[in-house]
Amino acid sequence: MSRIRSLFPSSSASESIRIGEILRKETVGGILLVACAVVALVWANSPWAETYFAVRDFEVGYEPWHLRLSIGAWAADGLLAIFFFLVGLELKREFVSGDLRRFSTAVVPIVAAVGGVAVPALIYLAVTAGSAEASRGWAIPTATDIAFAVAVLAVIGSHLPSALRIFLLTLAVVDDLIAIGIIAIFYTETVEVVPLLLALGVIAVYGTIAQLYRRFFRLRPTAAWFILLPIGLMAWALLHASGIHATIAGVLLGFTVPVLHRRADRGEDAGPGLAEEFEHRFRPLSAGFAVPVFAFFSAGVTVGGADGFASAFSDPIVIGIIVALVVGKPLGITAATWIITRIRRIDLDPALRWIDIAGVGILAGIGFTVSLLVAELSFAAGSAAADHAKVAVLTASVVAAALASVLLGARNRRYRRHRNQDS
Incomplete structure (x- = not known):
């Protein structure tokens, strides 16, 4: 072989x-x-x-x-x-x-x-x-x-x-x-079901907008991240409230x-994607401040x-x-x-x-x-x-x-x- x-x-x-x-x-x-x-x-x-x-x-x-x-x-x-x-x-x-x-x-x-x-x-x-x-x-x-x-x-x-x-x-x-x-899995003692379900729902909304931001919502990455950021914060708060x-x-x-x-x-004027936009904005924040x-x-x-x-x-x-x-x-x-x-x-x-x-x-x-x-x-x-x-x-x-x-x-x-x- x-x-x-x-x-x-x-x-x-x-x-x-x-x-x-x-x-x-x-x-x-x-x-x-x-x-x-x-x-x-x-x-x-x-x-x-x-x-x-x-x-x-x-x-x-x-x-x-x-x-x-x-x-x-x-x-x-x-x-x-x-x-x-x-x-x-x-x-x-x-x-x-x-x-x-x-x-x-x-x-x-x-x-x-x-x-x-x-x-x-x-x-x-x-x-x-x-x-x-x-x-x-x-x-x-x-x-x-x-x-x-x-x-x-x-x-x-x-x-x-x-x-x-x-x-x-x-x-x-x-x-x-x-x-x-x-x-x-191992460090979550109790889980509040309602906040967890709400968090998963908000994450689903976040993902839908992220996937369709250009084709359906007609947004460029620089505008999309302004909309997605507060939704992401809401998902974080709900997941925190769930106990996870x-x-x-x-x-x-x-x-x-x-x-x-x-x-x-993928046309010539498509510009950077959403992943590139997030990485450009958040990697310096993570490496230079958060961590x-x-x-x-x-x-x-x-x-x-x-x-x-x-x-x-x-x-x-x-x-x-x-x-x-x-x-x-x-x-x-x-x-x-x-x-x-x-x-x-x-x-x-x-x-x-x-x-x-x-x-x-x-x-x-x-x-x-x-x-x-x-x-x-x-x-x-x-x-x-x-x-x-x-x-x-x-x-x-x-x-x-x-x-x-x-x-x-x-x-x-x-x-x-x-x-x-x-x-």
Whole structure:
């Protein structure tokens, strides 16, 4: 039997340009994310720590709609919905019009993401076995932070093959989608049926307008998004009132946005589509504001000096998260990728080596944004378990970033030498 063509063959010029633009915006967002997290951590352990927690816990909003939330909760439930809207939009684009529209190439990053979720979860459960409370955090080490990981890759991987960047981006998007599914299924305690049905109805209206905005409503994308934005906010509020984590609304709304012009709309004057319009407006908002602000209000935990730091690292929760992210992520991703390529008889891109896939697996151990979100959902706010989980996520993300920088940095230097020799 002949082998199927290689994983992530050379992309089209337009696809490469689009991926490059996403990476540049996420790189800036990753730098801001790290800066905000560092400021929060320093502030929360300074003599002015009470001010930080007072701001984070200050409540604003409208109570009857279950929207009287703390500033920190607004960042987690509201601002992250923008991030996950773009996750849904990007995932749909990849499957409809990107390099992953073919099953032979889509199956590999999907299976790799599943391996990168399953193995860390199993490792965490093994480490925390015997503690019912600790086991609630099994999903914390399952996520990959796109912005942080891409920022590291951009700094140390200027000469790495583009196929590796596409693999990381797609893997992280699918990984986050799985994490959101876990949140919806396992971290929803009660569901209010009426608000949920209303939310689904509003999302259906949103999707109908998004699909027919040009042909039926005679709207251009710049006008359509003004109409869709308040409808999207209404869907978010209703889903939040239903008891399901409101970030799910972002993913569902992103899935409804068309990523290709209909055949009748592909004339020369058609201009950019609705997906391009939303991405142009919301990606800078997500990378430059929403995710960094969430990191600022989530990363501020009181370590308690050297004694408190040592105490945290004796907690099975901390050990489980760190081992799961730093060891489990690369093990799960690399093993799953190797297995599926053998089963499907798919070759790696000729420019890649298995050590590169392992490096991406280590880089995927940067959990950060979604891991911090799951930590907040797993344990009671302000509890020792919640603070320890956040310390573990921050520590594991730094360790994973450092290890990936060493490995991929060495690979980057090798690719640069080869490129210079060829030129």
